[in-house]
Amino acid sequence: MENQIIEELTAATSKSYETMKSLGDINSSAFRKLTDLQFDFVSMNVESGIEQAKSLSNKKEPKEIITSGAEFVSDYNEKMIGFTSQTVEILTQSRDEVSSLFEKAIASMAAPIKKSAKAKTKATKASTTKPAAKKPVKKAA
Numbered sequence: 001m002e003n004q005i006i007e008e009l010t011a012a013t014s015k016s017y018e019t020m021k022s023l024g025d026i027n028s029s030a031f032r033k034l035t036d037l038q039f040d041f042v043s044m045n046v047e048s049g050i051e052q053a054k055s056l057s058n059k060k061e062p063k064e065i066i067t068s069g070a071e072f073v074s075d076y077n078e079k080m081i082g083f084t085s086q087t088v089e090i091l092t093q094s095r096d097e098v099s100s101l102f103e104k105a106i107a108s109m110a111a112p113i114k115k116s117a118k119a120k121t122k123a124t125k126a127s128t129t130k131p132a133a134k135k136p137v138k139k140a141a
Contacts, residue, residue, distance in 0.1 A: 012109070015105065015108060015109070019101060019102075019105045022101050023098065023101060026094055026097045026098055026101065027094070029094070030090055030091070030093075030094040033090045034087065034090055037083065037086055037087060037090070040083075041083050044079055044083075048072070048075070048076055048079070051072075052068075052069075052072045055068045055072070056068060056069075
């Protein structure tokens, strides 16, 4: 009995460790992807600022400056939407991976519990099933 308990605890600990290791891998992957995206974002901001400064330095008329600014804002917004979409995609993928991981972990932990519960239920039914006792007969007075 003690060996069985030790084996079950060892198996549960091993499964928990594997689950946490997988969770760490998912988080590390998401962090790397988000960090790369952040570097790209910073680079894009610097490049856009330089391009905008060069563009504005060639403009003499206020109308040209306003037109150039509007084009800059439009391009910048498109790039920002792209970065936002990529960020949402990375986070959604990570969420899905974590959900899947925990569903598998819960299913693997629930299987032995269900098996154990069924065995206990059968044992309880077997021990509580008794032959029907005879009812005492009332005597007439």
